[in-house]
Amino acid sequence: MPTAALTLPPVECCSKCFAVRFAYEPLGFCCSDGEVEIASNSFPSELIRLFTSQDDDVVHVRTYARLYNNLFAIVLLVAILIHVLKKAFTYSKNRLNLFPELRPDVIAILMEIMQHNPYAKFFRSLRELDVVEDTEIRLNKYPVLDQRMYNAPTAEEVVVIWAEDSATSATGGPHIIVHGKAEREHRIMHYYGCYDPLQYPLLRPYGDCGWHHGLKKTNNGGRRQHALAQQNIAAALAGDVDAFLAAEAVVATQVKTTRTQISCRAYYAYLLQMRPRNYILRACRLFQQFIVDTYVKLENTRLDFFRHNQATIRAELYQGILDCFEGGENSGANVGRRVILPPTFLGGPRDMKRRYLNALTLVQCYGKPDLIIMMTCNPNWREIKDHLAPGELAQHRPDIVVRVFRAKLLKLKKLLVEDSVLGEVAAYTYVVEFKKRGLPHAH
Template sequence: MCCNGGKVSLPQVNAPQELLNIFLDPSAEGNHFRKHIRGYNHVFSFTSCGVHIDEQLASANHDIYTFRAQGSMYHSIGGFYPDQGTRPRFLQLYIYDTDQELQNRTLENTQLHESLVLKLQQLLHRYNPFIHVVHQLAQRLDVQECSLVIRERPANQPQYSLPTALQVAAIIVGDDIETIVRGRDIKVQTHTGNLRRIQEFVGYYDPLQYPLLFPFGTHGWDINTRTQRGNKVSCRTYYSYMLQIHPNDHSTVLQAGRLFQQYVVDNYVKMETGKLRWVRQRQKELRAELYQGLQDALHTEENNAENVSRRTILPSSFMGSHREMTQRYEDGMAIVLKEGKPDIFLIMTCNPSWSEIASELSPTQTPQDRPDLTTRIFRAKFEQLKQDVITKGVLGKVKSYIYVTEFQKRGLPHVHMLLILENNDELSDLDQYDSLVRAKIPCKETKPHLHEAVLRHMIHGPCGTLNQSSPCMKNGQCKCNYSKEFIPETRRGDDSYPQYRRRFDAPIPFNQNVTIDNRWVVPYNSWLLLKYNCHINVEICSNIKSIKYLYKYCYKGPDRVAMEVHRSSHYDKVQ
């Protein structure tokens, strides 16, 4: 995944040691910088970022920070001078009223420390080639007659060489023929009525928006990006390589925390935009004419002819398209029709305290600062879980299974999986239920490790009267119906799951103010819980209602990332 099987080798993106010291500063000022790093980057950006952000998740006061963008994401650049009555912003801060540059930057965000803004400003003025050119422009007496041409990286420039001021931009006076705009260069003028859109497939897209991540003005991916061997590199391959952990890494990218989240989302949108452009330009190869546009419109009860126009067809190979989601859902329904209803419903959630994650974090980082790391470790753990459950059959011999990967609002990946067992291993006896799934707090003296794991990962809430502000509370009640009732023996329930044995035991302390008992335990399998040390909810599907989870998670899930459908060897292709 990281280097395309050894075919991709790109130079590392470095940063000056003074800047790395700020990123890794363990003091109170360093903590402030990491908490407001997006604000610090914002006041030094050359371009504005147009995006609708979920402010509830991106709030600085939120316990778990998650950057989630909704809709399109784009960068824009304006003229040299602000409009009448407005203060300078972005590129204008480097040109307009340079004597008050520091004060103008602090006005952008009053939460930023002026001393830290000054330190970053001095560092970028020393190293960034884009700033060198802009400062030359600001000192010209004929600046009103000048334009700034931001250069795209030439195709023959070595990938490993840092850009210089002469390469990244040029100053045009009047109609200077020698520095005429060509190709994907962009011309910035003194006054412009509208903002100019920066195309996402140009190399200066990243350094203009993220000067703290690319202090040397290092170009990002463009269509001319090649490996050191001269091979062309796709956008996805480039950023897969960039986001890996490299030895002797002196980059600020993986140390940027909240700004790193924005950078990842921004470039994911860039990749998706490239895929959509590819689909739009290759409708003939996709044989889009076979989709009957007029009949499709009539089937959707569209009677206004003005709304029926030329459409771009997203094929089922495009992840997240309507056809792809419908295909996955219909495959899942066909498997249930062929193999029978699911027998086990399993949920696995990433544990940010896994040693594989904690060992890779720097002293100033938390798991939320490295979503790339948590996702990779979770994928490796889940592949191991599939090996245990599917191949080794620790829950029974599996003939078909379906799963979907999602991300919680707190940013942790988790999987919903449905398992269909072989006929000889189907669970029909209540004693089999008890041997596979438990809903009790183990004895601390006889099973200390299992006792600790259950208290850490498998306790719901508490909610209700114990905690009205719990996320599971809806209209004054727990939407998961906790706490459960005490039940002396397991019995079949009326809904999708059995009612597991929850005997009355003495309550034990959960935290300083709350005591809990078996009513708050989420059903689990002891072997899986001890091995993977994370939240693994195992439920037995005793009713056909469990098929509704296919529809909910595999077709209607808003945060759905991927779904895999696996058939048994004797399964025939569904028409």
């Protein structure tokens, strides 16, 4: 099929939030038709220059954006990093010694920027912790058997490994740990408003809150909460850390999500839109890390909903039935699951099985397929290159890549099914995958 046949119409801008909207994207994709509005994430002028200019130091910062962010993040990934962060909070000279790729002039600029971050001021006590002899690093002792399926991708992209035992935020889900002067750790869960500014200080330089429970839509008082959330940060951090984190936990446990509140998906769908002065999109690989972390946060939020609403989805009607029929189990003590996921949870076992059975039913009813069509995203598509900033590559903007690919895929479906360019279509099914180059692919 000629490439010109899949050319997309010019993009439009949302009249409510001024976000760029590609073809076939619904009106509520960006801001839920004006119901979602979050406070603008401010950036100091020097950080804007480091994200947008084409100077030599800017190219360096965008190359090592993740490393610079992790150097300033208030995060403990493993216990040994306490020693690293102790030095990282001391002097610019020590920061440079830890990572020789970094430049002292850039570190000095970022340290000046972090002087205005309330979290950075508060958690400087991290350097007072001591590393003892029994400090451990835990590694995965069970690598996959077939490395051909899980070898490293060839594109410079960021991925996340999401273990099954971390599927609930109540136990091992996304969280970060901070230590105070009393050497007592504090667990900050992904649904706390302070999670994003602690994890991504370069993307939240002024400590702006991320998503948390209780954010209201604009027609339910949402505009009044923007200023209040930011005004309370400095005052809360000036007091006791226990009281501050306790307040975060109370909001998460007592507030029930309703239709009048902004969901996790709607919040980040608004945040990641292409708008003027949205400099989060210019952070290259740090932006990719933010995306995959946001995805894990979103999936854990969905899983938590089903975990706490088993009665609502009437899980008791089918709990354990599949275990009996598929496993041949005859003992009641070995049947059943703690949490049942409905087929509406995309990617879940019941959803995948339903899709598989539907595909087999098409073959049973209509016979073997006549055509197999494959479509791979091309990073040189005009619609992608036109929206890249100077100096950006397609691999720096996975958001543009997948949105353009989705629009072209929908247009291909329209040509095949509605316009019947290859003849009348009786039935079809398709799957979208990501190749090791990082590009989406459909067949």
